[in-house]
Amino acid sequence: xxxxxxxxxxxxxxxxxxxxxxxxxxxxxxxxxxxxxxxxxxxxxxxxxxxxxxxxxxxxxxxxxxxxxxxxxxxxxxxxxxxxxxxxxxxxxxxxxxxxxxxxxxxxxxxxxxxxxxxxxxxxxxxxxxxxxxxxxxxxxxxxxxxxxxxxxxxxxxxxxxxxxxxxxxxxxxxxxxxxxxxxxxxxxxxxxxxxxxxxxxxxxxxxxxxxxxxxxxxxxxxxxxxxxxxxxxxxxxxxxxxxxxxxxxxxxxxxxxxxxxxxxxxxxxxxxxxxxxxxxxxxxxxxxxxxxxxxxxxxxxxxxxxxxxxxxxxxxxxxxxxxxxxxxxxxxxxxxxxxxxxxxxxxxxxxxxxxxxxxxxxxxxxxxxxxxxxxxxxxxxxxxxxxxxxxxxxxxxxxxxxxxxxxxxxxxxxxxxxxxxxxxxxxxxxxxxxxxxxxxxxxxxxxxxxxxxxxxxxxxxxxxxxxxxxxxxxxxxxxxxxxxxxxxxxxxxxxxxxxxxxxxxxxxxxxxxxxxxxxxxxxxxxxxxxxxxxxxxxxxxxxxxxxxxxxxxxxxxxxxxxxxxxxxxxxxxxxxxxxxxxxxxxxxxxxxxxxxxxxxxxxxxxxxxxxxxxxxxxxxxxxxxxxxxxxxxxxxxxxxxxxxxxxxxxxxxxxxxxxxxxxxxxxxxx
Amino acid sequence: xxxxxxxxxxxxxxxxxxxxxxxxxxxxxxxxxxxxxxxxxxxxxxxxxxxxxxxxxxxxxxxxxxxxxxxxxxxxxxxxxxxxxxxxxxxxxxxxxxxxxxxxxxxxxxxxxxxxxxxxxxxxxxxxxxxxxxxxxxxxxxxxxxxxxxxxxxxxxxxxxxxxxxxxxxxxxxxxxxxxxxxxxxxxxxxxxxxxxxxxxxxxxxxxxxxxxxxxxxxxxxxxxxxxxxxxxxxxxxxxxxxxxxxxxxxxxxxxxxxxxxxxxxxxxxxxxxxxxxxxxxxxxxxxxxxxxxxxxxxxxxxxxxx
Numbered sequence: 001x002x003x004x005x006x007x008x009x010x011x012x013x014x015x016x017x018x019x020x021x022x023x024x025x026x027x028x029x030x031x032x033x034x035x036x037x038x039x040x041x042x043x044x045x046x047x048x049x050x051x052x053x054x055x056x057x058x059x060x061x062x063x064x065x066x067x068x069x070x071x072x073x074x075x076x077x078x079x080x081x082x083x084x085x086x087x088x089x090x091x092x093x094x095x096x097x098x099x100x101x102x103x104x105x106x107x108x109x110x111x112x113x114x115x116x117x118x119x120x121x122x123x124x125x126x127x128x129x130x131x132x133x134x135x136x137x138x139x140x141x142x143x144x145x146x147x148x149x150x151x152x153x154x155x156x157x158x159x160x161x162x163x164x165x166x167x168x169x170x171x172x173x174x175x176x177x178x179x180x181x182x183x184x185x186x187x188x189x190x191x192x193x194x195x196x197x198x199x200x201x202x203x204x205x206x207x208x209x210x211x212x213x214x215x216x217x218x219x220x221x222x223x224x225x226x227x228x229x230x231x232x233x234x235x236x237x238x239x240x241x242x243x244x245x246x247x248x249x250x251x252x253x254x255x256x257x258x259x260x261x262x263x264x265x266x267x268x269x270x271x272x273x274x275x276x277x278x279x280x281x282x283x284x285x286x287x288x289x290x291x292x293x294x295x296x297x298x299x300x301x302x303x304x305x306x307x308x309x310x311x312x313x314x315x316x317x318x319x320x321x322x323x324x325x326x327x328x329x330x331x332x333x334x335x336x337x338x339x340x341x342x343x344x345x346x347x348x349x350x351x352x353x354x355x356x357x358x359x360x361x362x363x364x365x366x367x368x369x370x371x372x373x374x375x376x377x378x379x380x381x382x383x384x385x386x387x388x389x390x391x392x393x394x395x396x397x398x399x400x401x402x403x404x405x406x407x408x409x410x411x412x413x414x415x416x417x418x419x420x421x422x423x424x425x426x427x428x429x430x431x432x433x434x435x436x437x438x439x440x441x442x443x444x445x446x447x448x449x450x451x452x453x454x455x456x457x458x459x460x461x462x463x464x465x466x467x468x469x470x471x472x473x474x475x476x477x478x479x480x481x482x483x484x485x486x487x488x489x490x491x492x493x494x495x496x497x498x499x500x501x502x503x504x505x506x507x508x509x510x511x512x513x514x515x516x517x518x519x520x521x522x523x524x525x526x527x528x529x530x531x532x533x534x535x536x537x538x539x540x541x542x543x544x545x546x547x548x549x550x551x552x553x554x555x556x557x558x559x560x561x562x563x564x565x566x567x568x569x570x571x572x573x574x575x576x577x578x579x580x581x582x583x584x585x586x587x588x589x590x591x592x593x594x595x596x597x598x599x600x601x602x603x604x605x606x607x608x609x610x611x612x613x614x615x616x617x618x619x620x621x622x623x624x625x626x627x628x629x630x631x632x633x634x635x636x637x638x639x640x641x642x643x644x645x646x647x648x649x650x651x652x653x654x655x656x657x658x659x660x661x662x663x664x665x666x667x668x669x670x671x
Numbered sequence: 672x673x674x675x676x677x678x679x680x681x682x683x684x685x686x687x688x689x690x691x692x693x694x695x696x697x698x699x700x701x702x703x704x705x706x707x708x709x710x711x712x713x714x715x716x717x718x719x720x721x722x723x724x725x726x727x728x729x730x731x732x733x734x735x736x737x738x739x740x741x742x743x744x745x746x747x748x749x750x751x752x753x754x755x756x757x758x759x760x761x762x763x764x765x766x767x768x769x770x771x772x773x774x775x776x777x778x779x780x781x782x783x784x785x786x787x788x789x790x791x792x793x794x795x796x797x798x799x800x801x802x803x804x805x806x807x808x809x810x811x812x813x814x815x816x817x818x819x820x821x822x823x824x825x826x827x828x829x830x831x832x833x834x835x836x837x838x839x840x841x842x843x844x845x846x847x848x849x850x851x852x853x854x855x856x857x858x859x860x861x862x863x864x865x866x867x868x869x870x871x872x873x874x875x876x877x878x879x880x881x882x883x884x885x886x887x888x889x890x891x892x893x894x895x896x897x898x899x900x901x902x903x904x905x906x907x908x909x910x911x912x913x914x915x916x917x918x919x920x921x922x923x924x925x926x927x928x929x930x931x932x933x934x935x936x937x938x939x940x941x942x943x944x945x946x947x948x949x950x951x952x953x954x955x956x957x958x959x960x961x962x963x964x965x966x967x968x969x970x971x972x973x974x975x976x977x978x
Contacts, residue, residue, distance in 0.1 A: 342834030348851075396824070396832075462833070464853030466884070471853070 002127045003035035005061040006119060007052055008097075009043035009068035015098050018107040019115045024067060024097070027116045031123050035059050044074050052078065053085035061087065063126035067095040067119045088131035090576070090650055095122040117663060124662035128655045135578070136571040137629045139225040140325035142167060143563045146217055146506070149177020150549055151541025151556040152330035153199050158560030159328075160208035164567050167322055168203065169231055170213045171502075172261075174279035175200055177332055181262060181356060183363035183370070185549060186412040187443035193278060193365065200280040214285055218319060220510045223604075224536030225325045225572045226629060235315040237272075237286035242310035245282035249302035249311065250274060258290045260367075264356040266375055267367035272302050276365060286311075326536050326563045329520060330556060331506060333542035336391050336399070336495040344390065344463045344493060350376040351470060352463060352491045354390075355409055362416045372420040374490045381424065381489035384417050385472045386410045387460050388430040391496035399496045401517070404546045406494035407434045411444045413492055414453040427454045427486055429474050437550070456484065463491055497546035512537055519545050530558040538562050577650040578631035579606075579638060581624045592623040592645040598637035599624065606630035607637060674793070675742035675785070676704040677733055679713055679752040685903075686749070686895035688939025692924040693748055693790070695938055699931045700797055704746060707737045713752040716862050727769070728776045730759035734787075735779040748790045748924070750894035754819040754827075756787045761826045789820060790893045790923060791837045792829065800844055805932035807846025810949060812926075813882035813890050814838040814849050816856050817897040832856065838923060842891060845930045852885050854878040859900040868904065872911035875900045879908060879916045888949050890920045898922065903944050919947040 006028040010016035021039045029037035036059045040048050043066055055061060064087065066078045071094040079089035097115040105111040141164050145156045148170030156166045168175070179185075180200075182192035203209055218230040253270035260269040262276050269275075271291040272284045292299040293313060303311040335354055338347055345352045351374045353361070364370035374381045388410045392403040407430070414426040428447075433455075435441040447453045458475040465471070469487040476482045499518035507514045512532040513521040520543050523531040530538050538559040541552035566572075583590050589612050599607040610625035624646070626637075638646050638653075647653055682690035697704045710733050719726035734756060737745045747753040763770040764783045774781050794800070816835045824832035833856065839849035857878060860871030879901065882890050892898045901908075901920040909915055920943070928938040940947045 342831060462853060462857075466853070466881075 002033040002063060003059060003061050004031075004033050004063045004065060004123050004126055005052070005055045005059060006031075006034055006037040006123065007043055007048075007055075007064065007066045007068075008037070008039040008119070009048070009066065010039065010041045011068060011098055011102075012042065015068070015102040015115075018102045018105060018111050019097060020109075020112040021115075023112055024115050024119060028065075028067075028119050028123070031120055033127055034123060035061060043068050044077055049077070049081040052081050056082065056085040056087050062091065063087075063129060064092040065095055065119060065122045065126055066092065067097045067115065067122075069098040070094070070096050070100075090132040091126060091129050093122045093126050093129070095119045117666070120662045120666060121659040124658040125655045128652070128658045129650070130652075132576045132649055135574045135576050135628045137225055137574060139567060139569060139572050140227070140323045141165065141567045142322070142324045143326045143328060143567075144169065144217075144220075144227070144229050144322065144324040145328045145330060145540075147177070147330035147332055147541070147543065148172075148175030148203075148211070148213065149330060149332045149541060149552075150179040150196060150199070151332065151543075151552040152177070152328070153196075153203055154553045154556035155328045155330055155540045155560045155563075156203055156209055157199065157206065158557050159563050160206045162560070162564040162567075164208065164564065166206075166209045167229070167231070167324065168209055168211045169215050169217055170211070171216050172275065173214045173236070173273075173283075173285040174275050174281070175203060175211065175213060176276075176278075176280070178356070179549060180276060180278070181264065181363070182359045183366070184412065184416060186408045187437075187439040189412070189415075193363075197278045197280075200278065204280045211281070212320065213281055215320075217506065217509060220327065221605075223630070223632065225566070227324045227327060227536065229322045229324050229327075231320045231322065233318040233320055235288075235312075235317050236283065237288070237291075237312055237315050238283060239310045239312050239315075240281065240283050242308045243283045243306075244308055244310075245274070245284075246307065247274065247284075248305050248307065250284055252301050252305045254299065254301060255290055255292055258287065263360045263367050264354070266353075266357055266360050286313075326538065326566050327510060328538045328540050328556075328559045328563065329506070329510070329512065329532075329543055330540040330559075331500055331503060331543040333497050333546060334500050336498050340397060341390060341493065341495070344387065344460065344491070345465070345470070346390075346493055346495070349463070349465055349470060349491075350374075351381070351489065352493065354493050354495045355406070355413065358413050358492045362413070362420070370420075372417060372424075379489065380421055381417075382421070383425045383427070383486065383488045384414075384490045384492065385460075385470075385486055385488040386414050386426065386428045386492045386494065387472075388428060388494045389459070390493035392494075393431060394496075397496070399498070399517070401545075402434060403494070403497035404434070405497060405548045407432075408437070408440060408443065408548065410492075410494050411435075411447040411453070415447045415451050418447075418451040418453060425454070426451075427456055427472075427488075429456050429458060429460050429472075431457070431459065437548075458484070497542065499543070503543065510534070510537060519543065530555055530562055536566065575650075576628070577633045577648065578628055579626045579633065579635070579646050579648050581626060582645045582647065589621050590623045590645060591643050593643055594622045594624070595642065596624060597640045597642065598646060601636045601640045603634065603636065604630050604632050606632070672744065673740075673742045674702070674704060674744040674746055674788070675707045675737045675740060677707050677710055677713075677737070677745050677747045677752060677756070679710075679747070679749045680715075681749055681895035685899055686922075688942040689748060689895055689898070689922045689924060692922055692928045692933075692938040695933050696794075696924050696928050696931060699928070699933055700800075700803070702797075705740070705742075707733060707742070707745065708740065709736060713755040715751050715755060719755070724773070724776060726755070727759050727762060727773050730756045731763060731773045731781045732777040732779065734760060734783075734785055735774075735777055735781040737785045738782060739779070742785050744786045744788050746788045746790070746793045748893070749896075750789065750817055750819040751896060753787065753789045754822075757827055758823070760787055789829065791820070791841060794841055794923065794927060795837060800927075804845060804930045806930060808842070808926050808930050809846050809848075810888040811848045811850055811886055812842055813852050813885070813887035814842055814855065815859075815878065815882070815890050815892050815897060815901070815920075817892070817894045818856065818858055818861065820893055821856065838891065838893065841923065842926070845927060847891075847926070850882070850885050850887055852881055852887070854881045859897050860904075861896050861900070864896070864900050864904060868907050869911070871900050871904050872907040875904060876908040876912045879918060880912065880914070883916055883918055887918060889926075889947075890918060891923050891926055892920055893923050905945050917945070917948075919943065919945050919949075921947060 008025040025039040082092040083089045095118045145168045156168045215233045218232045221228045255271040260267040288294040360366040391397045435444045458477040460474040462473045472486040503518040540556035540559040612621045714729035821835045830837045842849045860874040925938045
């Protein structure tokens with residue numbers, strides 16, 4: 001005979017404000033099989049948990065129903081409490097009377113009655129619950145890090161330094177990401193490459209890190225602790241083992257006028273190229289879309305000059321398979337390009353550039369070797385206007401969020417310009433200055449006060465060319481919205497930070513959720529900021545939202561700590577809420593008839609064939625068997641099984657029917 | 672597909688030539704444009720500053736009359752009327768209670784079935800315009816959209832509001848060279864034409880100045896108010912800036928009428944305050960977009976009263 005305990009939580013006022021909790025507890029006590037029913041202010045508190053533990057022991061409870069919040073919040077808390085009192089944790093269920101009831105309804109009798117009905121169904125379910133044992137699965141102690149920018153580099157190094165293997169996949173020919181393009185970094189103005197390249201070299205040299213550059217993730221299967229990754233190594237057209245990185249091929253390549261991605265379109269590169277001098281690995285790659293040989297079938301000059309005969313024109317993409325236990329997504333961001341700001345002439349006037357292009361102009365390794373010269377005619381710009389929030393915080397442009405990094409880098413840009421062009425006049429148009437961060441506000445002040453950057457609070461309405469000058473029209477809202485017109489030589493737009501072009505595709509490959517801007521979603525915005533909702537997949541850096549370097553690095557270290565914690569266990573313990581194929585005593589053995597519809601339906605390839613043999617080795621029957629390590633408990637096979645031989649533990653047919661019947665069979669007087 | 676025509680007040684008065692040229696073009700293209708019977712004032716700038724219900728009821732009555740006639744579309748050549756009719760249709764379709772209230776006021780059940788078209792949408796919908804060109808409009812033009820043709824963008828969903836292109840594309844089609852200029856959507860002073868002519872002189876002056884400085888031979892407009900300020904207020908503009916501008920301001924329908932071979936008088940070109948005459952063809956005739964067979968013709972032919 002079942003002896004169920006019902007524990008009704010007030011959740012402060014969250015539940016009790018609209019649900020009569022005393023009535024719920026009193027009514028629950030009358031449900032057949034309920035041996036004990038009580039309400040309490042905070043069930044999740046220590047005294048609340050103690051109440052459950054005591055009741056289990058004193059009342060000899062065989063099951064527990066906690067009527068409180070969503071099981072997503074406190075199910076582990078209460079199951080743990082039950083286990084401590086000696087009750088199998090899977091005999092504890094939560095009746096969600098908060099999210100499903102008190103929060104979404106007005107205070108009324110109907111609301112209370114709904115709460116009672118929810119409790120009633122869960123009592124019926126627990127009566128049919130069986131004690132279950134957790135499943136243990138091994139952990140592959142290798143991490144896959146996707147994206148070799150500063151976040152991916154940091155995560156890789158931290159995981160590798162904790163003694164675990166790392167596979168780092170980078171889509172570009174070199175690691176380094178956007179940080180390698182930057183000239184100097186705020187708020188210290190230290191050279192970006194000087195602080196980044198030692199980390200890049202460390203990645204290359206670390207015995208625990210395998211680097212796949214110029215590679216992309218092809219697919220990811222499996223689950224936490226046991227993922228299978230397929231990585232596409234794109235053909236570099238080069239034998240990396242033979243190449244010494246001497247660079248002769250890049251010098252001799254006759255096709256030299258290809259827009260350089262690294263220089264944000266301001267410089268040129270050859271068809272066989274290394275993106276920048278400190279690239280890791282320092283091995284060239286042939287751009288097959290521009291190489292004369294691939295286009296016209298002639299040339300092969302690089303092959304002739306290569307001292308080690310490393311060029312391989314016939315090389316094909318290669319697929320590498322790897323078993324990994326955890327994945328860190330660190331795929332970074334992009335800035336908004338293109339024709340989205342026609343009133344600013346972005347993409348139309350050569351001297352209206354974006355933030356990354358300015359970084360390249362200011363960088364010693366850039367197309368002007370660090371001299372401040374404008375793209376159109378190479379003249380030193382005497383007046384430069386910086387426009388913050390070019391697209392950000394602008395619903396009309398479809399981007400409502402703040403890109404967060406622009407206030408700081410715009411101050412830095414204006415400062416760098418002023419340092420290079422002493423007599424220059426920098427103006428910054430801004431909406432608000434968001435300089436929250438250590439030494440950030442001081443940095444912006446410095447730009448204004450020491451470097452004399454003119455800050456104008458107001459938006460720019462239009463930029464157009466007249467007589468060789470860029471006319472910037474705007475308003476100074478601090479001076480009574482006085483219209484302003486500045487004749488500038490160059491304009492730098494802080495265009496909005498956006499997700500990378502391939503972000504959505506990758507998210508679908510690895511099954512993580514993303515927001516409407518294609519930034520990856522964290523499991524909880526405050527308390528689980530580096531985890532995704534997919535167990536074993538973590539986030540680092542600006543693929544989650546625009547972030548500056550310190551924040552990206554901090555999050556990367558956070559993600560690495562999560563991976564290290566996962567890898568510190570020999571086995572992972574999983575909830576046994578998985579499908580099982582029914583087994584019976586001989587001579588039936590199983591109701592399974594071996595049609596294997598389930599096998600074709602399983603999205604996780606978790607169903608195998610099992611041969612049942614007699615003592616003489618004679619085959620008696622072939623039935624389905626669920627691999628408990630692979631099964632995710634989705635239930636697709638259950639729905640398809642024609643002989644009802646598969647069931648989900650914890651959500652069995654019997655339990656679900658009992659829940660439905662509890663609602664159907666309740667008498668009018670029960671409420 | 673039945674397309675109705677809502678003239679509004681200006682087409683019958685200050686912008687008669689806009690109406691004349693439109694109807695001449697429609698006739699040449701073989702398109703019927705029946706006028707909405709018993710149409711009324713759209714409310715324009717006055718109504719929505721005074722009474723919200725009135726501002727919606729006036730255009731709703733016009734549109735309801737068009738629906739009653741079985742019109743699927745209503746062509747509204749005046750940009751201010753176009754804005755009022757479009758905004759009204761949007762607001763009433765968004766809010767069922769409001770729609771019922773306004774329907775009660777106008778004593779007709781307004782359903783919102785008739786789409787509101789501006790002049791550019793209507794002209795762009797002519798599939799065989801290029802094949803009907805008799806002589807291309809081989810002139811450098813500044814397409815001036817003004818404020819109401821493309822705004823509010825969220826409601827009109829017509830062209831991008833800060834750098835519209837639709838009129839430029841249409842002008843390219845008829846062999847003109849639309850210039851990239853900065854004042855496409857800047858304010859001309861609009862209704863201040865009467866009360867603050869000094870402001871109009873200043874604002875419209877900036878527009879003309881930019882167009883002229885970039886070598887425009889004509890300003891193309893699609894709004895009676897824009898035309899009024901840029902054309903009729905030319906003496907005020909010139910007085911204000913101290914410069915002389917000979918550049919004619921012509922309606923898009925007049926430009927199209929010319930390429931269709933309609934005589935200038937039928938297009939009302941003689942009605943402009945600033946004479947429609949063009950400088951002799953430039954050294955660099957903008958022939959890139961003109962059909963190869965197009966004969967080069969001097970614009971002198973279009974002098975008012977000369978035909």
